[in-house]
Amino acid sequence: xxxxxxxxxxxxxxxxxxxxxxxxxxxxxxxxxxxxxxxxxxxxxxxxxxxxxxxxxxxxxxxxxxxxxxxxxxxxxxxxxxxxxxxxxxxxxxxxxxxxxxxxxxxxxxxxxxxxxxxxxxxxxxxxxxxxxxxxxxxxxxxxxxxxxxxxxxxxxxxxxxxxxxxxxxxxxxxxxxxxxxxxxxxxxxxxxxxxxxxxxxxxxxxxxxxxxxxxxxxxxxxxxxxxxxxxxxxxxxxxxxxxxxxxxxxxxxxxxxxxxxxxxxxxxxxxxxxxxxxxxxxxxxxxxxxxxxxxxxxxxxxxxxxxxxxxxxxxxxxxxxxxxxxxxxxxxxxxxxxxxxxxxxxxxxxxxxxxxxxxxxxxxxxxxxxxxxxxxxxxxxxxxxxxxxxxxxxxxxxxxxxxxxxxxxxxxxxxxxxxxxxxxxxxxxxxxxxxxxxxxxxxxxxxxxxxxxxxxxxxxxxxxxxxxxxxxxxxxxxxxxxxxxxxxxxxxxxxxxxxxxxxxxxxxxxxxxxxxxxxxxxxxxxxxxxxxxxxxxxxxxxxxxxxxxxxxxxxxxxxxxxxxxxxxxxxxxxxxxxxxxxxxxxxxxxxxxxxxxxxxxxxxxxxxxxxxxxxxxxxxxxxxxxxxxxxxxxxxxxxxxxxxxxxxxxxxxxxxxxxxxxxxxxxxxxxxxxxxxxxxxxxxxxxxxxxxxxxxxxxxxxxxxxxxxxxxxxxxxxxxxxxxxxxxxxxxxxxxxxxxxx
Numbered sequence: 001x002x003x004x005x006x007x008x009x010x011x012x013x014x015x016x017x018x019x020x021x022x023x024x025x026x027x028x029x030x031x032x033x034x035x036x037x038x039x040x041x042x043x044x045x046x047x048x049x050x051x052x053x054x055x056x057x058x059x060x061x062x063x064x065x066x067x068x069x070x071x072x073x074x075x076x077x078x079x080x081x082x083x084x085x086x087x088x089x090x091x092x093x094x095x096x097x098x099x100x101x102x103x104x105x106x107x108x109x110x111x112x113x114x115x116x117x118x119x120x121x122x123x124x125x126x127x128x129x130x131x132x133x134x135x136x137x138x139x140x141x142x143x144x145x146x147x148x149x150x151x152x153x154x155x156x157x158x159x160x161x162x163x164x165x166x167x168x169x170x171x172x173x174x175x176x177x178x179x180x181x182x183x184x185x186x187x188x189x190x191x192x193x194x195x196x197x198x199x200x201x202x203x204x205x206x207x208x209x210x211x212x213x214x215x216x217x218x219x220x221x222x223x224x225x226x227x228x229x230x231x232x233x234x235x236x237x238x239x240x241x242x243x244x245x246x247x248x249x250x251x252x253x254x255x256x257x258x259x260x261x262x263x264x265x266x267x268x269x270x271x272x273x274x275x276x277x278x279x280x281x282x283x284x285x286x287x288x289x290x291x292x293x294x295x296x297x298x299x300x301x302x303x304x305x306x307x308x309x310x311x312x313x314x315x316x317x318x319x320x321x322x323x324x325x326x327x328x329x330x331x332x333x334x335x336x337x338x339x340x341x342x343x344x345x346x347x348x349x350x351x352x353x354x355x356x357x358x359x360x361x362x363x364x365x366x367x368x369x370x371x372x373x374x375x376x377x378x379x380x381x382x383x384x385x386x387x388x389x390x391x392x393x394x395x396x397x398x399x400x401x402x403x404x405x406x407x408x409x410x411x412x413x414x415x416x417x418x419x420x421x422x423x424x425x426x427x428x429x430x431x432x433x434x435x436x437x438x439x440x441x442x443x444x445x446x447x448x449x450x451x452x453x454x455x456x457x458x459x460x461x462x463x464x465x466x467x468x469x470x471x472x473x474x475x476x477x478x479x480x481x482x483x484x485x486x487x488x489x490x491x492x493x494x495x496x497x498x499x500x501x502x503x504x505x506x507x508x509x510x511x512x513x514x515x516x517x518x519x520x521x522x523x524x525x526x527x528x529x530x531x532x533x534x535x536x537x538x539x540x541x542x543x544x545x546x547x548x549x550x551x552x553x554x555x556x557x558x559x560x561x562x563x564x565x566x567x568x569x570x571x572x573x574x575x576x577x578x579x580x581x582x583x584x585x586x587x588x589x590x591x592x593x594x595x596x597x598x599x600x601x602x603x604x605x606x607x608x609x610x611x612x613x614x615x616x617x618x619x620x621x622x623x624x625x626x627x628x629x630x631x632x633x634x635x636x637x638x639x640x641x642x643x644x645x646x647x648x649x650x651x652x653x654x655x656x657x658x659x660x661x662x663x664x665x666x667x668x669x670x671x672x673x674x675x676x677x678x679x680x681x682x683x684x685x686x687x688x689x690x691x692x693x694x695x696x697x698x699x700x701x702x703x704x705x706x707x708x709x710x711x712x713x714x715x716x717x718x719x720x721x722x723x724x725x726x727x728x729x730x731x732x733x734x735x736x737x738x739x740x741x742x743x
Contacts, residue, residue, distance in 0.1 A: 005067055006052050006054075007055075008055055008056040009025060009054070009063035010065070011056075011063050014027065014334065015099055015102065015103065016073075018145055021067060022066055022069055023066050023073065024065045025064050025065075027077055027100070027101075027296065028062075028300075028327050029296045029300075030060040030327075031297055031300070032079045032091060032296070032297065034054075034080040035054050035077055036053050036080075036093070037075060038050070038051050038078060038135070039051075039052070039073060039074070039075050040140055042074070045136075046135065047135045048096070048135055052064065052066075072251070074107065074140045074141070076096040076140050077296065078095070083117070085118075085126055085127055086308065086309045089298060090294050090298040091295065092117040092130065095115075095133075095134050095290050095295050097291065097292050097296055098138070098237060100238070100293060100296070101334070102215075102237045103146075103240055104240055105140070105141065105240050105251055106251050107139060108217075108243070109138070109217050109289075110136075111137075111220050112134075114130070116290060117129070117295065125287070126286045139236060139291060139292075144251060145252060148259050150259070151263060154266065155266060155346050158269075160406070161447075161449050161525075163207055165208075165526070165527040166528050166530060167528065169210075169211045169458070170187070170211070170242075172531075173190075173191065173196070175553050176553050177190065177554070178557075179195020179196070180195050187245055187246060188254075189247050189257055191208070191210075192265060197264070197268050200270060203569065205270070205528065205573075206269070206270065208270055209275060210272065210275060211458060212232035212242070212277055212351075213242050213258070214235045214242065214277065215235070215240040215241065217282040225478050227477075227546040227548075228546060229545065234282040235282060236282045236291060236292060238331065239335050241254050241258040242254075271347065272346050274345050276336075276348050278350065279315045279317075279352040279353070279356060279390065280317040280319050280320055285310070286310055300325050301325065302319050302321065302322055303319070303321070303358075313392075314352075315352050315390055323358060323368065329372060336379055346383055347382045348383070348384060349385040349386075349408075352387055352389065353388055353389075354389050354392075355390040357369065373404070374404060385405075385406050385407070385408065385452055386405050386406070386407045387407075388400065396410075398411055399439075405450070406450050406452050407450060408454065408457075409451040409452055409524070412433045412453045412454070413453075415429045416455055417466070417489035419622070421491045426622075438587045448524050448586070449525050451524035453525065454528075454529070455518075456515075457527070459543070461488055461542045462536055462537060463512055463515060463535065465537055465539075465542070466490045467491065467507075467508045468508060469490055469496060469540040470488075470496060471488075472485070472488065472541070474540075474543050476539075476541060477546055478546075484543030488542060493507040494507070509565070510679055511698060512565060513565070513678035514678050516533075516569055517702070521572075521575075532569075533570075536554055538551050538552065571676070575675065578645075579645055579646055579648060580643045581630050581632060581646070582648075584632070585635060590602075598629055600628075601626065603624055603626060605623075605625075606625075606659050608661070608663055608690065611624065622653065623651075623653040623654070623659050624651075625649060625651045625652070626648075626651075627648070628647065630646045630647040630705070631644045631647070647705035648703065649703040649705065650700070650703075651695050651702075651703070653695045656698070659697075660692035660693065660694060661695045662693075665689055669708040670707050672688070672704070672705060673704050673706050674693070674702070676702040677701045678701070679699035
């Protein structure tokens, strides 16, 4: 083995840090008796070229400084200590371990039995000890040079109430796109190319939410079936971008390509949000492999059960990170700050975030994790989105996260699906969800944008499948259709799967338009699932986590119907952007405004009359109207001025039959002008008080109140007199508006 100079290092920062002259290595292990640094010459190396005991331990951090090491060096660790699973210790120095702070991956895991700390096939199971060396197949880290020319990159900082999220898989979005250069398909570069940017710009979204890009491992049982973990919710390295999405499979090039992607998205006005998985790792339960944390210090990194041989599993993935450990909290916080400061991302969506709040057994919304983020000057300023549930007891926590946090609103998703399916007793909750779910967020001082509204996501049916299947069809996953959620709240509109029945197809198209329009006109932050804008299908698979193939990849050769739906989606997004009343920062109060008989929001029956308690409580109430007042004196812009826009009337009908909806009262010379109807493109010209609007079954319509235009001179006079009468403005004037010498 080659000789390497090694000096006492520094305990911080953790990981491998290149300072321009050499590399400092630091790794935490409270219970190890010794930690060795292993250097490898290439990804093909079958053993390390040097094994160096780290010479110093400070505050349980083993460290050393190597002046002769340069960026690109591949390395791993071996941790010595007791192997006693019944006490929670799983040290095995025969196993090369990945640095938890690896910023680049030099070699991916090569599956074989040597990846396990115990002897596969031994009757004693994980209580046995495996002496085989895994140096030829262990995942390896690479030293990274952080230098990069960001070219004055600035985050867009889109306000929450103007944010529209697009959930995207790097490979699935780009790998079949004819507008992405062949060498960039399925890669970070493909997300940043002009063809992708053109689609995002034309669609009108403001942020892309990338499904996991932390380096992950494909489970062995999937590899044995010839499948992969396509979604990537099986993290191994929290600071390293996934190398399989890089055009050049080189650790330094991977990091730089990711940075170029972010820089280009920012230049085009798009924020970058990462879907992150800090609740568990790929090492699984007591029968899982020993790849990183398990071998470095199992008792510190994971939540162990009683007996300590086993793991507490609030994630359904075999283990849960130990949020009681300061070093685990540090790992997560250091990772998050790294992605913000070094990789310039704009926010995070936390998978199974309720697991992060479990300090003991119960979910604690004031847990240490949230306290630390609130106090952090970097992370408290980025977008924070929680998936507010896990699989443990009391894990469904929608509405219970603290301020600064937004949440995937599962109650919104379920209620909207139920209403448009035609379920009874849904009207009252439906109205609450459309108004931003004040029942969940207002009492704790949060705003409507705390609700991330979605109808579909990567997990579950696509929008097209939601209206085409009553049941999941996951046979391709190889689990006998036992995986995936059975509770989909879907409706196939009369036929399961593909059909040529024109009546069924008509309803399906209307239902898709209903869902998309409802999503965009709801208060809160809308999230669109990639591919839903042009009706992509997964053939009824509602759990395509392992389908890295055309089941999941977007198909860009659109049919006439798919092209029409894309144009419809673009139209609805333009409508949302043009209407301030659809982008409120405060909840509706249902109060009279300006002392007039006009409320900020009014709910109407098909007779054009205000809904009563009796109307809300009727089982068969499936048709209602929503009047939104455009003059919003409680909403002010960045300069402190009241925001005003159009007054809208939105009509919903989830009945099978057409219903004539009578127009509500309005002032003289005003009329209602239809802007959009999910059942027809042939819009009426105008409607006045008590005129019926023919609202078809399974449809939604949006109308605008047209007010007579006031002549410019009269409007100017009115504004001047209002200015003079307003004492608040007069008090601000400390000198005449016009005086000698004042230009």
